[in-house]
Amino acid sequence: MVLFSKFRPLLQTVLKPSEQLQTIAKRWSSGRDMKVMISEFHERKFFDMFHYYFLIGLVPTFCVVFYANVFIGQATLTEIPEGYEPRHWEYYKHPLRRFMARYVVQSFDERYEISLHTIYSRVMRDRMKALERKVRRLEHARGDAKGWFYRPVVDHLTELEQKQAAERSEGYSA
């Protein structure tokens, strides 16, 4: 990016004015050419913004990574001692990976157990639904039980009308 500014003299050859736009004898003395150049403002602005936003993320990241690699260091592989159950983040080597495993990401074993539980509960739910379907099927086919086909439906509007009719018959209050 620094080298872009070295290309400026090349641009000056392209933009020599071929005709004089103004003929002011006083101003246009011999040997003095007005060099029309492209504005540097956009270059400077772009590089400023690029560096600003790039480094805003890069500087903290670099510091954190530097600290983790130099001052903390990576873990050493050891045998699991007898009677000790390692925590789920102690299976990773790099300190940042351990951090993520400990505070950010769901544990591997946890995910596995959740999958097992999901499967189990789905299976149980499906079995219960199948049983209900079977019961309804048999009742409908045999038709030997009374009242099981009745589905209680609450009619709120009718209840409201009945209540209001009772109030009207008793007489309005106040």
Next chain:
Amino acid sequence: MPEPTTEEYVPGLNKWSDIGYTTLDALYLRPVRWFHRNFVERFRGPAYPYYHRKFNPVKTIDECEIEDQVCFYEAEMAFLRDRRIDTMIVGILQDRLSRCIVHEGRIDALDKCAKEKDDLFESHANWYQKYGEMGTPHSCVDAYMKQKHHMIWMRRHPEVDLKGWAVEREYERKTKDYIKSIPMPMEFR
């Protein structure tokens, strides 16, 4: 990684390799080693352990009860884990062979890398027999059925050579004869 890597460079075999190595040495290795000795080893905190994950043995697909979806899932996960391990094993053996070839040279490798080549051939064949040619995707049930059909086929055709060593040896012999049959000076072979 279980594979041993040698870091020692042997100077004096090739001038250009020496120049390249000294360049990389001065640009990267020396500064990094200096930094490591003077800063990292001084200021690093205490060492702490990490462990290799151990998976409990679970029922395989042939031991699961009927309609036991939880058991199926666990068997499938175990199958996938074992397949990944076997794939890594084949990869390690392939890596060993290529390192042997690079170390010995293309021509001497025909004689000296026979063990690595045979190991890779065997592991490749076993992998293909266990996990190959079942279609994508496939499950542990498909692998189990493949094993069953393979055993039935072996029982019906006991005379067939499934390992293919005879074919492999024949191919090696033909390759060597062809290379020897080309009339060339020794430096270019």
